[in-house]
Amino acid sequence: MSLTVRDIAKVAGVSPATVSRYFSGSDIVSKDTARKIENASKELGYTPKFKKCKDNGVIAVLIPNLQLGFYGEVLKELIEEIPKYNYRIVFIPTIPDSEHYKIFFKEMNIIGVIYFDEFIDRDIINYISSKKIKTVMFAGGSFDSRSEMVHINDIAAAYEGTKYLISLGHEKIIILSDFLKNIGSSFQRFTGCKRALDEIGVDLNENEMLGFGPVTYETGYRLTKQFLEKKTDFTAIFAFSDEMAMGGISALHDFGLKVPEDVSVLGFDDIALASRFIPRLTTIHQPIKEFVTKTLEAFQDLDNANDKVEITLPYKIVKRDTCTVNKGVNIYEK
Structure with a gap:
């Protein structure tokens, strides 16, 4: 039978x-x-006579740069998940003062766009919007009221991270951040840090305790080295990316300091390398898999392409080996 x-x-x-x-x-x-x-x-032992794959069109991912391991992990997850939704995917680099991206929209059946850059060029946003294409801002806030957003509550995450450091006795905390732009995730994280310190009566001196730059390993190393050379008084570092945190740890090591015995370090993202780095990095976990799933699910409802939906997913502090109780060590007298 x-x-x-x-x-x-x-x-x-x-x-x-x-x-x-x-x-x-x-x-x-x-x-x-x-x-x-x-x-x-x-x-x-059943083999279907056919198994059709419905082609639902192309999802375009607009990429400003691929320096960060966070986005490398995001792309890996996207490539793995997107066939399950019967979409194809195209990666489009956003090059300043270039309109090459328009070629993709003219030649391909692009039904949705994922933004990685919170501050994407307004001309690109307007061009895509004119085509009535649904867009999703991935892991960040969007200036575009027409774009959906999938992210965590960055203010609350940074607030909780700072409160965790405070609970360990750290009040002199260096913050390593991307350049602060209104609404952007780095600005929100800074706001969360400041709020936590304000509650204990600590004034966050931006000129002394805040370092800016691309959230990369190299920037983390460079900024931490600068703070050490200036003999800035601090007992902990809160970096707004894991790679920045790792760069900071390396600079501390080269200065003869131990993490967490001399300085505690907290990262942000929880990329795969965070659990493999030595010492294993304590960090704020962003749910990459859930980000990807919710983003792809957003394109199932194309009839409401102009409706703005904001999806906020949970974060958590992953406690590993880079944060401990402040022992009151003067790092410049070691």
């Missing part, structure tokens, strides 16, 4: 219609449901 979708549905514990939709590619089913159907098919 030949097997039917009803036999597969019974073993998988789903409806025959769900099995039919899965094999025809006419609709998207959850990962768990797809796994049940595939397992049931293998168990029964």
